[in-house]
Amino acid sequence: MAQFVRAFAKGEDPPAISDHLPRGLQRYLRELSLAAGGTAKFFKLVPCAVEAVRMRFCGTAFSQESDAVLADLEQFDNTRPVAGFLRDLATGGESVLPQRLPPGAGRFLKQTWAWVKEGKIPPGLLGDVAEDCLKARLGYGDLEPDALSALAAIGATGGSWSSVAAFLRAIAAGEDPAVPADLARPAESLLVRVSLSARLAGVQQPRTLDIIAVGFGDPATGVDLFALAHDLVAMAEQVSKVPPRAERAIQRFEAAAPERTVVAQRLRSLVTQEPTTAPAGTLPVALRLLLAQLDALAKSEPIPLDPSLVGLAAIRSRYGGGAMGDCIMFSLRALGLAGPEYAALMKYLWSIARGGPAGPAPSMTNPHAAETAEEVRCLADPEVGGMRLIMAPARQHADSP
Numbered sequence: 001m002a003q004f005v006r007a008f009a010k011g012e013d014p015p016a017i018s019d020h021l022p023r024g025l026q027r028y029l030r031e032l033s034l035a036a037g038g039t040a041k042f043f044k045l046v047p048c049a050v051e052a053v054r055m056r057f058c059g060t061a062f063s064q065e066s067d068a069v070l071a072d073l074e075q076f077d078n079t080r081p082v083a084g085f086l087r088d089l090a091t092g093g094e095s096v097l098p099q100r101l102p103p104g105a106g107r108f109l110k111q112t113w114a115w116v117k118e119g120k121i122p123p124g125l126l127g128d129v130a131e132d133c134l135k136a137r138l139g140y141g142d143l144e145p146d147a148l149s150a151l152a153a154i155g156a157t158g159g160s161w162s163s164v165a166a167f168l169r170a171i172a173a174g175e176d177p178a179v180p181a182d183l184a185r186p187a188e189s190l191l192v193r194v195s196l197s198a199r200l201a202g203v204q205q206p207r208t209l210d211i212i213a214v215g216f217g218d219p220a221t222g223v224d225l226f227a228l229a230h231d232l233v234a235m236a237e238q239v240s241k242v243p244p245r246a247e248r249a250i251q252r253f254e255a256a257a258p259e260r261t262v263v264a265q266r267l268r269s270l271v272t273q274e275p276t277t278a279p280a281g282t283l284p285v286a287l288r289l290l291l292a293q294l295d296a297l298a299k300s301e302p303i304p305l306d307p308s309l310v311g312l313a314a315i316r317s318r319y320g321g322g323a324m325g326d327c328i329m330f331s332l333r334a335l336g337l338a339g340p341e342y343a344a345l346m347k348y349l350w351s352i353a354r355g356g357p358a359g360p361a362p363s364m365t366n367p368h369a370a371e372t373a374e375e376v377r378c379l380a381d382p383e384v385g386g387m388r389l390i391m392a393p394a395r396q397h398a399d400s401p
Helices: 002-010 023-036 045-058 064-073 080-090 105-118 123-137 145-155 161-172 185-198 208-213 225-235 244-255 258-272 285-298 307-318 326-335 340-353 367-380
Strands: none
Touching (some): 045 105, 045 145, 064 080, 080 105, 123 145, 123 185, 161 185, 225 285, 258 285, 285 326, 307 326, 326 340
16 A cells, blocks of 8 residues: 555556455555546545534624635535535525445534534544634744634534633633533543643643654664763772773764764763863754763763653653663763652653553652653543544543543
């Protein structure tokens, strides 16, 4: 399948469709192949269906964009019934599901009809609108017209849906509304997740780029930088050249990423006392912190720590981003020696990185440590939903803590 799609994207002749693929997938690839030989057209049916429902409930007209989509559908024999169904639905008719629809269109129209006749809003649509409202709350921009149209249609559906729409609008506006009572379990679970994810005290603003950036320039090679750096400082009183065993460890560390050259130079200078050049450009965050830690170690000063950086690295490892890097492991080792609270935090972060339970997080009196522990717990707990916007889908339960 991957070979077929790659060839299709490059404009090359794709390989033969294997008979061993599932029947639905075979059909999909055949349709993809036929589309490449003619004029393929994409129709935004979901916004049209939403506007049809809104028009029926609220009396609003189709937007120019949706009206143009329906007009395009009416130009083709196999899609003309879809346009007719949606127009009839919008004007209050007793629409009859057309026969011989394109694949997938029948189920789509049945869901739209069930929304109008039975008040059953498609769960996928409700989830998408909730996600849009949460993103607006977290600063990703205002709600798009499609989301606003869907909110209007949801609110006009009747029953408890008006309270659902009001809840989502309040979330998007930055408020903290209570989850409406007496909702069906799926809708209630969804709104509980949204409510928890919107609270800055529970889940910090998604830090996707920060989590990814922790790994830049810091792959794991198995070099124990914490022990190596302390050994090099101790050697400085006895030798003037880095011993072969330590040099091999430095070379293995340095070869793992081009950005590590300046760090390798600083490690050697712990023994040689030779001056090192300032890094050219901006170093990745984990390497910058390690340089500051090595400078403090060389001067016998307290080692600076950034628990939140270690926490984000633990989250990255937990969700398949690779083992915690050598530089971050230096900080993790240092955390364990910074006092009882930080030792507990170190054990918790190491457990998170290896897939351990998200909670309970250790109790902390140090504000920075407490903030790190709470954020990591929330990002690691799919019940809270902190990772839904980042890497992994959440499975929410209404009685989540």
